[in-house]
Amino acid sequence: MSSVRCVDLCKTYRQGDQDIKALDHVSIEIEEGGFVCLSAPSGGGKTTLLNAIGGLDIPDSGEVWIAGQRIDEMSKGELADLRLSSIGFVFQAYNLIPVLTAQENIEFVMQVQGVSAVERRKKSLAILDEVGLKGLENRRPAEMSGGQQQRVAVARAIVSRPALVLADEPTANLDSKTSDELMTLFTELNRHHNTTFVIATHDQRVMGYAKRLIRMLDGRIVGDIEQDAA
Amino acid sequence: MRMLPVLSRLAWRYLWRNHRRTIIMVGAIAVGAWAMIFMTALTRGMVDQMIRDGISVLPGHVQAHNPEFLDDPSVSNRIAMGDEELAGKFDAMDFRAWASRVRVPAVITSERESRGVTLLGVDPEAEEEFSFVSYEDVEGRFLETPDDKGVVIGRKLADKLDTEVGKRIVIMSQDPDNEIADRGFRVVGLFKANMAAFEESYVFVGKKTAQKMLRIGDTTTEIVFVGDDYRNVDPTYQRVSEAVAGKLKVSRWYEVDTYLGTMMKVMDGFVLIWVIVIFLALSFGLVNTLVMAVFERIREIGLMLALGMKPSSILGQIIIESMFLLAIGLGLGDILAFASVKPLESGIDISVVAEGMEMWGASSMLYPKLYWSDMVLANVVVLILGFLASLSPAWRASRYEPVEAITKVG
Numbered sequence: 001m002s003s004v005r006c007v008d009l010c011k012t013y014r015q016g017d018q019d020i021k022a023l024d025h026v027s028i029e030i031e032e033g034g035f036v037c038l039s040a041p042s043g044g045g046k047t048t049l050l051n052a053i054g055g056l057d058i059p060d061s062g063e064v065w066i067a068g069q070r071i072d073e074m075s076k077g078e079l080a081d082l083r084l085s086s087i088g089f090v091f092q093a094y095n096l097i098p099v100l101t102a103q104e105n106i107e108f109v110m111q112v113q114g115v116s117a118v119e120r121r122k123k124s125l126a127i128l129d130e131v132g133l134k135g136l137e138n139r140r141p142a143e144m145s146g147g148q149q150q151r152v153a154v155a156r157a158i159v160s161r162p163a164l165v166l167a168d169e170p171t172a173n174l175d176s177k178t179s180d181e182l183m184t185l186f187t188e189l190n191r192h193h194n195t196t197f198v199i200a201t202h203d204q205r206v207m208g209y210a211k212r213l214i215r216m217l218d219g220r221i222v223g224d225i226e227q228d229a230a
Numbered sequence: 231m232r233m234l235p236v237l238s239r240l241a242w243r244y245l246w247r248n249h250r251r252t253i254i255m256v257g258a259i260a261v262g263a264w265a266m267i268f269m270t271a272l273t274r275g276m277v278d279q280m281i282r283d284g285i286s287v288l289p290g291h292v293q294a295h296n297p298e299f300l301d302d303p304s305v306s307n308r309i310a311m312g313d314e315e316l317a318g319k320f321d322a323m324d325f326r327a328w329a330s331r332v333r334v335p336a337v338i339t340s341e342r343e344s345r346g347v348t349l350l351g352v353d354p355e356a357e358e359e360f361s362f363v364s365y366e367d368v369e370g371r372f373l374e375t376p377d378d379k380g381v382v383i384g385r386k387l388a389d390k391l392d393t394e395v396g397k398r399i400v401i402m403s404q405d406p407d408n409e410i411a412d413r414g415f416r417v418v419g420l421f422k423a424n425m426a427a428f429e430e431s432y433v434f435v436g437k438k439t440a441q442k443m444l445r446i447g448d449t450t451t452e453i454v455f456v457g458d459d460y461r462n463v464d465p466t467y468q469r470v471s472e473a474v475a476g477k478l479k480v481s482r483w484y485e486v487d488t489y490l491g492t493m494m495k496v497m498d499g500f501v502l503i504w505v506i507v508i509f510l511a512l513s514f515g516l517v518n519t520l521v522m523a524v525f526e527r528i529r530e531i532g533l534m535l536a537l538g539m540k541p542s543s544i545l546g547q548i549i550i551e552s553m554f555l556l557a558i559g560l561g562l563g564d565i566l567a568f569a570s571v572k573p574l575e576s577g578i579d580i581s582v583v584a585e586g587m588e589m590w591g592a593s594s595m596l597y598p599k600l601y602w603s604d605m606v607l608a609n610v611v612v613l614i615l616g617f618l619a620s621l622s623p624a625w626r627a628s629r630y631e632p633v634e635a636i637t638k639v640g
Contacts, residue, residue: 054536056536056631056632056636057631076540076541077540077541080535080538080539080541081538083536083537083538084538084539085538091533091536091636095529095636097530097534098247099240099243099247100243108236108534108537109537109538111235111236112233112236112537112538112539112543113538114232156537
């Protein structure tokens with residue numbers, strides 16, 4: 001069964017006097033357990049596509065299906081529920097909540113989901129250990145390095161085991177060693193938990209980890225290849 | 231409700247993220263709350279005093295009359311029961327105080343001037359509890375017994391009549407047969423009242439002397455009852471109504487003295503308006519604080535929405551933040567107000583401006599009065615208005631599109 005299906009997506013932004021086609025009749029299908037990289041130069045449409053898949057942005061036309069549900073016609077509340085239950089996000093800039101500690105940031109999604117405090121604590125400590133941040137649970141984002149913050153964001157995205165993780169330039173602010181560690185973590189989660197990953201990137205090293213590489217240019221898909229992951 | 235703990239935690243943490251701004255806003259709310267409550271306590275104290283003085287002048291808390299008396303206040307419309315019968319009925323009822331009196335319109339004449347006045351035939355002992363005249367402050371002396379042959383008039387009236395203690399005046403009214411009833415009295419005392427109008431309008435003579443002059447036996451025209459609290463006169467009203475069983479018209483003080491009744495209502499309205507005016511000044515700061523607090527975390531709001539938090543939860547978070555801000559400010563303001571009013575409850579001497587105050591019935595001592603109901607009103611009004619004021623920034627925050635909010639340059 002496909003985890004993600006996009007049919008003929010179009011999205012146009014107005015910038016000054018110009019219409020920018022961010023998505024130009026894009027159709028893709030990603031199977032459950034897929035590990036896909038969307039690659040494009042800046043302004044190529046990868047983030048717009050990622051946002052459309054995550055229900056953060058509504059396309060002008062076309063259909064978006066996640067796990068068999070059409071989401072482009074959902075209300076804001078339904079989309080929020082879907083994101084909460086089924087999708088994990090990792091954004092380019094670390095995007096942690098600055099007033100919460102690492103552990104509280106990780107627990108945030110579970111708390112909104114209504115998971116009990118005991119279970120939240122157990123899961124958050126376990127995932128902190130898994131991403132190599134044991135002992136940093138009480139640090140606030142400002143007290144952590146960029147790499148540590150990104151790992152907290154990843155931990156938050158995967159702690160409730162969503163079926164789909166969407167990551168937008170997750171390694172953009174990381175050094176190569178931390179990038180490799182992060183991608184190794186993604187790969188393991190993909191293998192062990194069959195989590196579907198869709199990663200927007202223009203980092204060649206990240207693309208090397210993907211099983212499938214979709215190239216975009218000016219809002220169109222210009223290449224879609226299966227490859228041996230690193 | 232499930233979201234309340236996480237929303238409260240976020241609201242609290244965000245509140246103290248910019249602690250300098252929060253402290254300034256909390257200070258402004260505290261000073262505003264203090265000003266609301268302190269000024270209300272001062273005004274309440276002043277109006278309470280005026281009403282208490284006013285009630286004690288004549289109305290008491292509850293009055294009983296012949297049903298025709300209020301429309302035609304003459305001795306023809308007197309109470310059909312004599313003094314003994316009244317005493318038998320009311321002495322055992324354990325009112326804080328009660329008294330029957332003769333009250334009729336009359337003309338007072340000195341050798342130089344005449345004036346229309348209200349003649350009060352009183353039992354000085356029975357009325358001492360609630361009389362507006364302080365017997366000790368009377369120039370000369372006050373009446374001593376119900377059959378005292380002297381008259382006590384106000385200082386202002388004495389000026390108008392060009393008379394003084396020791397001189398004689400004549401009081402003239404009508405008896406039940408509409409014949410002239412008059413008598414000469416020697417002025418034995420000049421009283422001072424808070425309101426100039428009282429000093430000019432009321433003339434005190436002994437009750438029995440008045441009854442004799444008006445040829446009404448031992449009957450009177452007015453019975454006055456005083457209960458425990460002028461704000462809650464209904465228990466006294468009920469008891470008197472049951473005792474007179476429809477034979478007399480029973481009235482509450484604010485029905486008899488509509489000026490005082492209106493004053494109390496105006497005071498209640500004033501308190502509310504005062505609270506709202508102060509709040510309006512505060513609300514600009516509050517809304518500005520919340521707008522800034524929202525503006526500086528648009529990305530974080532977008533992030534929360536992207537992670538699955540519903541717009542209603544964002545709305546709730548901002549409102550809770552506003553409520554925290556108000557609650558802390560109000561709490562401090564309440565403590566400040568309590569601490570500043572309580573030591574002053576024994577009285578503030580405002581004799582410097584007493585002349586002006588007495589013109590409209592206030593005494594030269596001001597006794598601030600802190601009512602819990604006023605504190606609760608101030609707090610509740612501020613919380614409700616604060617809630618309404620915070621809706622706009624909260625609504626704006628909840629309307630952000632996650633994708634647009636996340637990409638805002640913060």
